[in-house]
Amino acid sequence: MDDEQIVAGYLRTRDPELFRILVERHQARVFRLVAALLGPFADSDAQEVTQEVLLRAHDRLASFRGEARFTSWLYRLAYNRTLEHRRRARLRLPHVTADALAERETARGPFEEAAERERQLRVGQLLEGLPDVYRSVVYLHYWLDATVDEIAELMVVPAGTVKSYLSRARARLRARAKQAGIEGVE
Amino acid sequence: MSEADERTNDWLRRSLAGHRRPALAPGLSTRVLRRLAERERERDARWRGWVRIVLVAYWLAAALGTLWLLARLPWPDWTSPIAWALAVAAVPAAFAVSLWPERARAWLLALLRPLAPPLVR
Numbered sequence: 490m491d492d493e494q495i496v497a498g499y500l501r502t503r504d505p506e507l508f509r510i511l512v513e514r515h516q517a518r519v520f521r522l523v524a525a526l527l528g529p530f531a532d533s534d535a536q537e538v539t540q541e542v543l544l545r546a547h548d549r550l551a552s553f554r555g556e557a558r559f560t561s562w563l564y565r566l567a568y569n570r571t572l573e574h575r576r577r578a579r580l581r582l583p584h585v586t587a588d589a590l591a592e593r594e595t596a597r598g599p600f601e602e603a604a605e606r607e608r609q610l611r612v613g614q615l616l617e618g619l620p621d622v623y624r625s626v627v628y629l630h631y632w633l634d635a636t637v638d639e640i641a642e643l644m645v646v647p648a649g650t651v652k653s654y655l656s657r658a659r660a661r662l663r664a665r666a667k668q669a670g671i672e673g674v675e
Numbered sequence: 676m677s678e679a680d681e682r683t684n685d686w687l688r689r690s691l692a693g694h695r696r697p698a699l700a701p702g703l704s705t706r707v708l709r710r711l712a713e714r715e716r717e718r719d720a721r722w723r724g725w726v727r728i729v730l731v732a733y734w735l736a737a738a739l740g741t742l743w744l745l746a747r748l749p750w751p752d753w754t755s756p757i758a759w760a761l762a763v764a765a766v767p768a769a770f771a772v773s774l775w776p777e778r779a780r781a782w783l784l785a786l787l788r789p790l791a792p793p794l795v796r
Contacts, residue, residue, distance in 0.1 A: 505708050512704040520699045529694035536700055543707045544714075612690045631687040633696060659683040674686045 492559035496550060512543055515560065519543065519567050521635065522643045525628040526571040526621075530613045533578045541574070542567045561645045568644070572621055608671075615665055623658035626651055727774060734770040741766065 490498075492511065499507040519542055524535040546566055553562050616624060626644065629635040637655075641648040666674035676684075741762045750758055772779040 505711065508711070509704050509708055512707050516703050517699055520697070520703075524697040529691065535697045536703065539699075539703065540707055540710065543703075544710060547707075547711060609693075616690075627687065628691070631684075632691040632694065656680070659680055659687075662687070663679060663683055673689075674683055 493555050496553055496555075496559060500551060508547060511559075515563055516543070518560075518643060519563065521629070521633055522564060522567050522625075523571045525633055525635070525643075526568065526625050527575060527578075528617065528624065528628050529632060530617055531575060531578060533574060538571055538574050539567075542570045545570050560642070564643050564645055568625075611669060611671055615662060615669060615671060618665065619658055619661060623654055623661065626654045627658045627662075630655060730770070730774050734767070734774070737770075738762075738767055 490510075492514070495507050495511055498504070499511070516539065520535060520539045523539045523542060527533050527535055527538060546563055549566065553559065616627065619627065622644070626640055629640045629643065630637070635643070637648050637651045640651045644651065646654075663674050666672075745758055745762050768779070
């Protein structure tokens with residue numbers, strides 16, 4: 490049974506098991522998109538936001554007319570909802586995992602550690618300063634290792650557009666890194 | 676890809692490598708369905724609350740209207756007590772039963788207890 494048939498069936502019968510099928514089929518992709526949109530510096534839980542997205546999708550299911558693919562409709566909704574959430578949530582910069590910190594603290598002295606924190610902060614500001622669409626494709630590609638085709642599906646754009654976004658994002662990062670005096674970007 | 680792009684690629688990968696990649700925890704669909712069911716229950720409870728308010732308002736309006744009519748109509752002597760009893764006891768009781776069935780049953784049992792001990796005890 491395809492997604493569109495399941496949606497129609499769910500709207501007719503309100504059988505929760507049908508909605509469960511939809512959730513289980515798409516949760517992993519929605520989660521990746523949400524995680525990339527929130528980014529590694531966001532003070533939000535991607536699991537929680539994914540749940541919110543799926544609940545919102547449930548509430549708006551009746552507005553799905555079947556003109557586009559269900560996945561396009563769902564990913565678009567996830568994109569908009571997550572960006573809404575992101576605008577409300579505060580950023581915490583820099584975010585470094587506890588393991589990475591422990592490793593650094595043993596390998597470096599306090600001055601090096603402070604310098605590394607400062608560098609992370611500037612890197613975070615640089616990446617977070619990108620427009621939403623560029624930042625999302627950068628996180629998907631370089632942080633979550635998503636392929637261009639996967640990004641194209643999640644962002645509901647052609648693969649060529651994704652390549653163009655990545656190229657423009659890199660160019661912007663180089664320009665901004667130069668202004669900010671961050672080395673190693675170009 | 677240009678050399679500058681290659682370097683930016685490397686820089687991006689290095690910069691983001693230290694950040695934990697989020698993993699989808701198992702049981703997400705179950706949690707989503709549970710939250711849906713909770714929301715449905717909350718919505719039903721809210722709806723029942725509003726229905727109750729409307730019914731109470733209707734009950735009060737009907738009771739006041741009935742009392743007003745009863746006080747003004749020229750009843751024969753023997754029908755007046757019956758009409759009053761219906762107005763102040765039977766009709767409100769019927770409304771109360773529909774609004775608060777459990778409480779009405781408890782009240783009824785409490786009232787009947789002294790009258791028919793073996794039946795209700």
